[in-house]
Amino acid sequence: MTPKFYTLVAAAALVAGGASAGTLDDVKAAGKLKCGVSQGLPGFSTPDDSGKWTGLDVDYCRAVAATVLDDPEAVEFVSLSAKDRFTALSSGEIDILSRNTTWTITRDTDLGITFTGVSYYDGQGMMVPASLGVTTALELDGATICTNTGTTTELNITDYFTQHGMSFELVALENSDEVIAAYGAGRCDVFTTDRSGVAAERLKLADPDAHVVLPETISKEPLGPSVRADDKQWERVSKWVLNALIEAEEYGITSANVDEMMTSENPSVQRILGAGDNDYGAPMGLTKDWAARAIKAVGNYGEIYDRNVGPDTPLKLDRGVNNLWNNGGFMYAPPIR
Amino acid sequence: MSSISDSDDAVRSERSGLAALVFDAKARSLFFQAVLAILIIIAAYIAVRNAGANLAEQGREFGFDFFGRPSDIQILTTFGTWLIGYEAGKNTVFDVFLLSIANTLIIAIAGVIFATLWGFLLGIFRLSNNFVLNSFATIYIELLRNVPLLLQIFFWTAVLRLVAPGPRDAGWLVPGLLSWNSKGIYGPYPLVEPGFSYTLIAFLLACVAAWGFARWAKRRQDATGKQSSVGLVTLGLLILVPTLVFLVTGRPMTIEWPNFVTEGPILRRGFERGIGSYIAPEFFALFLALTTYTAAFIAEIVRAGIQAVPNGQSEAAGALGLPPGLAMRKVILPQAFRVIIPPLTSQYLNLTKNSSLAAAIGYPELVAVFAGTTLNQVGRAIEIIAIVILVYLTISLLTSAFMNWFNNRVKLVER
């Protein structure tokens, strides 16, 4: 779909009838969840060889679909460029945006959308051809840089260069494949985006080993899902599905043992899984086994991480700050009780 | 016409009051126009009210105050950034708006001029008896008209990257004038000094003189049949006069040539930025794509236009002893123009609108920057899209107005 199309849809949707607030009911009625993802970012959201969407952002949407519809496959993935994603969400084209999107104040307050958590703590990194012999970002004065339009990346890079009194030229392209192609062809000296994105895009280069990622992380990029701001109920669903996946890891609930855990003696586990009289789903308009459904479908946060971006995947990303809080990381979910 | 209104008058005289109005063609048409106008106003009112309510519900505002905000985005060095003197953080969103329009206009103007020249040539090739020229034009036209433009833009981008020297190498694009590499095209840049305005004034005066001479020559030819070499005199005036003044005032201009750096920090090597003139590869690729693509359509329009001129005209011109080239210029083309101009205008409008595909390769024009990056930065979709539509509408109406004026001028030639 063309960029102008989404913007027009957004404008048209605002001009036409009133926005409907009941996304949860709409999703239940439609029998499927419309989830906005990237145009193909390995590890986060990308179609595999058989055309099936996979990735960390994709699994989150499957978890939501499992919670609401009891079917992780009941998701329609809509691939969006960075530039089109927010209009696609606010206009109702999609129900939820799960597309390596950074939580910022402008996006949270000015675009009619609300972030519901952080699914990956990231920061902006830079990649250069190894042949340049550059070892730090401070040697980049005069560089030509390629990145995506409509991203925080495009804004951060300007901050960084201005702060360090360095000059640069920016080539901002809409489609990631074009960005990495432009870099690969020597149009740019530097490729920049979220570090996870750098790792993923690097795999698309002819010779990934001929390129190095510089040590500097020049920004905070907390990536997470977002929903329309005018729908509190849907916002809670989105927020608590993510929390439940993190809680599940903390309490050792996995996709494999979730059925056995139903009989666990641990009250925290019982509450998460809705065992016995526990019912935390009802106030959100969900069933009592809401979280159990999600965990069964995609596993807990750690399983999702390892499967899609962890050290055993082509991306080889260390868990680092994305570890649980009691394991030296930032992942900390408010309690389910 | 007159018979209808006569009978209307007859009917009217027989009936009276409301009934008369119903049978009055003028009153009927006025009535329906009024109804339509009222419906449009109601629809517009509902749209604006809904938009306001929906925005309020989403906690968003409506307004144009964002124009005053500082714009902290870096924008590719192009005609627009040069014109505005753009620097990230120092200019406002309004400046970005202006520079993106400038970038749209410059690609549209360059595209229109070169697509017209190339298109006319192709159109004439297409009618040529020369087998090679004819087949070349036919194949070219069929090929380019049938491949989606976006693909052609990507194609030219890729081709330029393949053939251009590497980022820290240099090669000639136009020997002695333009150098290039994968980062862009570099050429001379005129640095004018204070006294240069005299040369400009001399040039303007020479233009006026050339125009006066052309008028005089035409009158003389009309009256006496004597021809004068207008072309030569014009050229002489336009070149000699300013050059003389330029020399007399002590050459108040220097040419700055691109500076190729081979030492120092690696990222500083290659052509030095800000020295000489610069064309971004994105502009060049877009220019090639738009020009070659639109030329294919213009060629067909030109062919149809020329074929619309009866054969007798060229035969008559031949009988009068006009050589084929002159016959084409003086007899055929002027008549073909009347058929050519209306569809040509719509090709010009198409080219202008097609320039918005630039967003895909990163050339910072109106849609890519203002309706793209800026929209994302300030999040005012309705306002920004409305403005972009207005800008394109204005450009289209101005182009159409100009072409209509031109059309009326060439029409008179017919008499």
Ligand SMILES: N[C@@H](CCC(=O)N[C@@H](CS)C(=O)NCC(=O)O)C(=O)O
């Ligand atoms: N996290 C940043 C950057 C997001 C972004 O668009 N990144 C690019 C490069 S990692 C991307 O998603 N590319 C995949 C695509 O184009 O669909 C943001 O939210 O603005």
